[in-house]
Amino acid sequence: TTPRPCFFVFLLIMKFSAIAVALCVLSPVAAFVVPGPQSAKTALSSSRENVGPETRTSERSRSAPRRQGRGGDLMSDPNAAYSNFSVQREPRNRRDAFAPTIVQGGSLETWSFPDPRIDRVQVRLETEGRPLNANVELWQGPDNSPQMMGVYVEDASVRPFNAVIATPRGSNAIAIRNTSPLEFPLTAGVEPAQNDDGLWDFDYSPADRMGMRTVQGGAVYTMPFSPGVESVQVMLKTDGRPLNARIELLQGPNNNKQVIELYSEDGLERPFLGIMDTPGTGNVVRIVNTATMEFPLYAIMEPLSVEPGYDPAAYDRSYQERGGGRSIQGRPAW
Numbered sequence: 001t002t003p004r005p006c007f008f009v010f011l012l013i014m015k016f017s018a019i020a021v022a023l024c025v026l027s028p029v030a031a032f033v034v035p036g037p038q039s040a041k042t043a044l045s046s047s048r049e050n051v052g053p054e055t056r057t058s059e060r061s062r063s064a065p066r067r068q069g070r071g072g073d074l075m076s077d078p079n080a081a082y083s084n085f086s087v088q089r090e091p092r093n094r095r096d097a098f099a100p101t102i103v104q105g106g107s108l109e110t111w112s113f114p115d116p117r118i119d120r121v122q123v124r125l126e127t128e129g130r131p132l133n134a135n136v137e138l139w140q141g142p143d144n145s146p147q148m149m150g151v152y153v154e155d156a157s158v159r160p161f162n163a164v165i166a167t168p169r170g171s172n173a174i175a176i177r178n179t180s181p182l183e184f185p186l187t188a189g190v191e192p193a194q195n196d197d198g199l200w201d202f203d204y205s206p207a208d209r210m211g212m213r214t215v216q217g218g219a220v221y222t223m224p225f226s227p228g229v230e231s232v233q234v235m236l237k238t239d240g241r242p243l244n245a246r247i248e249l250l251q252g253p254n255n256n257k258q259v260i261e262l263y264s265e266d267g268l269e270r271p272f273l274g275i276m277d278t279p280g281t282g283n284v285v286r287i288v289n290t291a292t293m294e295f296p297l298y299a300i301m302e303p304l305s306v307e308p309g310y311d312p313a314a315y316d317r318s319y320q321e322r323g324g325g326r327s328i329q330g331r332p333a334w
Contacts, residue, residue, distance in 0.1 A: 100188070101187070102188075103176055104178065104185045105180045105182040106179070106181070107177070109188060110139075111190040113172045113173065113174070113192070114171055116169060118172075120166050121167050121190060121192055122192070123162070123189070124160055125151065125160060125176070125186055125189075126157055127187065130156070131155070132151065132180070134150075134161075134179060135148065135151070135177045136175070137175045137176075138174060139175055140172050141171065146264065147165060147270050148262075148263045149260055149263075150261035152259045154256070159249065161260075162274065162275040162276075163260075163273065165270070166269065212298050212299070215245075215289045217291045217292045218293060220287070220288050221299055222284055222285065224283065225278050225283045225284070229303040230303075231275055231278060231303070232278055232285060232301060232302070233273065233274070233275050233303075234247060234273070234274050234287070234301050235274075235299070235300045235301075237267045238266075238267025239268060242263070242266070242291065242295060243263065243266075245262045245272075245287060245289055245297060246287075246288040247276075247285070247286075247288075248260075249284075249285055249286075250284045250286060251281075252282055275304055
């Protein structure tokens, strides 16, 4: 019998089906292969190709902000925080000499100084033109605050708070609390103080002691400064007794531009040394001993920076004629 034509058609269909299945199994299916990313060169990427690795590193180091910590660059040397704090730097009463930290309203920031070689720390507080209300405390051990300050400044961009705090025997910390609302942040800078900024040492006292004024408990001591004086340094100390005082910077009758409420458990070991900017005219520094009669204090005030060409004798001579000044070591009183 001869096979029917439909049988041959069936065989051909089976052969072509088997070939198609084999090709599908052996060859990769391009539809399920994820295409790789195609790199498109731009003007920026093509320009970077001509830059070597050394140049790229230097560009990155210039663009990335470097954190300046206590005593050095913490990115280059983590141990520089307490090993290089005696390196000569620019004067600390300058704004750009501090590593700024923003303290929001109602928040607290702390800076630790465990190294006993750091015996004094400079603190600077300022704002962008708004009032400043803050508490500055020195911590030494748990629940021990040997020195506390309440600070108010009318405009901390014109008259920033600047003080030096003694940190003897190590294990000290500076705590700054912004007591203003959230809308009034402040910028704080806390760094080890240097001896190259023209500030007094804590053991400084005039040779003849005429420049040191004894302020009895409850007494008030005021001193005006001429318009040529740009900043004043004020030091308060005792003979080892507690120190309670209020320091005010006035410009006009009862117009407080800056007020500092000060407490120190030992005014000899931890005296107060502050820098007060005195722009404009009619600046007067007033010191009030808020302690009782048994706790006197010693106050020293002197200009830290003056305008170029300023002649203190022209102003102080008229001040002496009004009975307000005394001669200190052969020169007129400030």
